[in-house]
Structures are given as C-alpha cells and as structure tokens.
Amino acid sequence: MLTQPRPIRLKGRSFLALALSPELPVDDWLVQLDDLAARSAGFFLRKPIVLDLTHLEIRQDELRDLVAKLAQRQVRIMGIEGAKASLLAPDLPPALTDGKGTSDIEIPAIEDVAVPAAAYPQPIVSVPGRPISSMVVSQPVRSGQSLYHAEGDVTIVGSVASGSEVVAGGSIHVYGALRGRAMAGTMGNSAARIFCRKLEAELIAIDGFYKTAEDLEPGLRGKPVQIWLEGESIKVAAVI
Numbered sequence: 723m724l725t726q727p728r729p730i731r732l733k734g735r736s737f738l739a740l741a742l743s744p745e746l747p748v749d750d751w752l753v754q755l756d757d758l759a760a761r762s763a764g765f766f767l768r769k770p771i772v773l774d775l776t777h778l779e780i781r782q783d784e785l786r787d788l789v790a791k792l793a794q795r796q797v798r799i800m801g802i803e804g805a806k807a808s809l810l811a812p813d814l815p816p817a818l819t820d821g822k823g824t825s826d827i828e829i830p831a832i833e834d835v836a837v838p839a840a841a842y843p844q845p846i847v848s849v850p851g852r853p854i855s856s857m858v859v860s861q862p863v864r865s866g867q868s869l870y871h872a873e874g875d876v877t878i879v880g881s882v883a884s885g886s887e888v889v890a891g892g893s894i895h896v897y898g899a900l901r902g903r904a905m906a907g908t909m910g911n912s913a914a915r916i917f918c919r920k921l922e923a924e925l926i927a928i929d930g931f932y933k934t935a936e937d938l939e940p941g942l943r944g945k946p947v948q949i950w951l952e953g954e955s956i957k958v959a960a961v962i
Contacts, residue, residue, distance in 0.1 A: 776804030916949040
C-alpha cells in the first residue's frame with residue numbers, strides 16, 4: 723500500500739560568520755592574511771567565512787582564483803556578499819544578502835537576563851524582536867570554546883583561556899586573565915571596548931581592526947588594561 727509521503731520541512735536559521743573584505747592588490751592582502759594566521763594559529767579553523775566584495779573591483783576569473791587560494795589556506799567561504807550578478811557562477815559560493823548576526827554560545831552555566839536559565843546548556847539563538855543588551859558568563863571560557871553574542875556586551879566572571887575566543891557586538895569585560903582571542907564591536911560598533919584584569923591575549927580586535935600578541939606593548943602584558951579604537955588604530959592603556 724502506498725503511503726502519503728511526509729512533506730519536507732524547511733526552517734530558517736541565522737548563523738554568525740566572519741566576514742573577510744579583500745583589498746587590492748589581492749596578493750598583498752593575502753600576505754597580510756597569512757601573517758594573521760601565522761600569529762594566531764587556528765584563527766580561521768572550522769569557522770564559516772563570508773567574502774565581502776562590496777568595495778572590490780574584481781573579475782570572475784580573479785574571484786575564482788581568490789576563492790581557490792583561500793581554500794588552500796583552510797579558509798572556507800560559505801557565501802559571497804556585495805558581488806555583481808555577473809561575477810557569480812555555479813562553481814562559486816552562493817550570493818548572500820542582508821546578513822544578520824545572532825547570539826550563540828557553547829559554554830554551560832551562563833546567566834542571561836533575557837533567556838531563561840532552563841534553556842542551558844543548549845546553544846542559544848536570539849529571537850528577532852527581543853533584543854539582548856548584555857550577557858554574563860559565570861564560568862571561565864575554556865580552550866577550544868567559542869562564545870558569540872552579536873547583540874551587546876559580554877561580561878566573563880573568570881578567565882578566557884588560550885585557544886578560545888569571545889566575539890561580541892558590544893564591549894567585552896573579562897574579570898580574569900584574557901589569554902585567548904577577544905573581538906568586540908563586530909557589528910560595526912567602533913565605540914566598543916575590551917577590559918580585562920590581566921592581558922595575555924593572542925588577539926584583540928574592535929570593529930574589524932586587530933592586534934596580535936606580538937603587536938602588544940610588552941610592558942602591558944599581565945596588566946589590567948582597557949582597549950579601544952581611535953580612528954583605525956587600536957589603543958591599549960593600563961587601568962590603575
């Protein structure tokens with residue numbers, strides 16, 4: 723007897739991805755990318771990446787070559803934003819438009835004023851129309867863990883281990899040692915800041931501008947600091 727097939731269910735999902743905006747000449751930009759990857763091992767590992775071509779004049783063959791060179795560097799492009807229709811092809815990543823970040827976390831025992839505690843430790847996805855202004859993490863962020871909160875500030879009552887990362891649309895407050903990567907202002911908030919009690923970071927970034935451990939002033943390592951963006955320059959100062 724033939725049975726009625728069940729309909730295919732399609733659900734919308736929002737995911738947070740890193741956006742790369744190549745600059746001309748592309749070969750020089752790739753050298754800078756290699757430098758970032760060398761100084762922050764695993765920075766792009768297992769991360770979805772969007773290629774933003776909004777301000778880049780490039781031919782289709784050049785785009786295909788760029789995607790291939792990024793793949794050689796283990797940078798996987800999930801989509802292309804800001805590209806002309808003539809640039810796209812079946813063998814290239816699909817076009818993406820109107821990207822919107824969401825909140826996601828892989829760390830248990832988190833206190834979030836906007837989401838019931840019973841929802842943890844499952845991954846959290848923010849609901850459109852219900853803004854979350856801040857997130858408080860009551861445990862250290864362990865090596866290999868990633869914390870994403872695109873809607874606002876993140877406060878960590880503990881340390882951020884080497885090999886972990888914290889990504890926030892607003893500011894980041896670490897009441898312990900910051901040894902991993904901290905990226906604030908990721909949704910275009912240049913006024914965001916990073917505060918920590920002990921600076922030992924692998925990488926810090928605000929609104930897309932970054933410094934790696936080698937770029938930080940040696941005299942500030944191990945000190946309580948605040949970090950902010952001044953124009954296109956990352957500033958770091960000790961907090962007394």
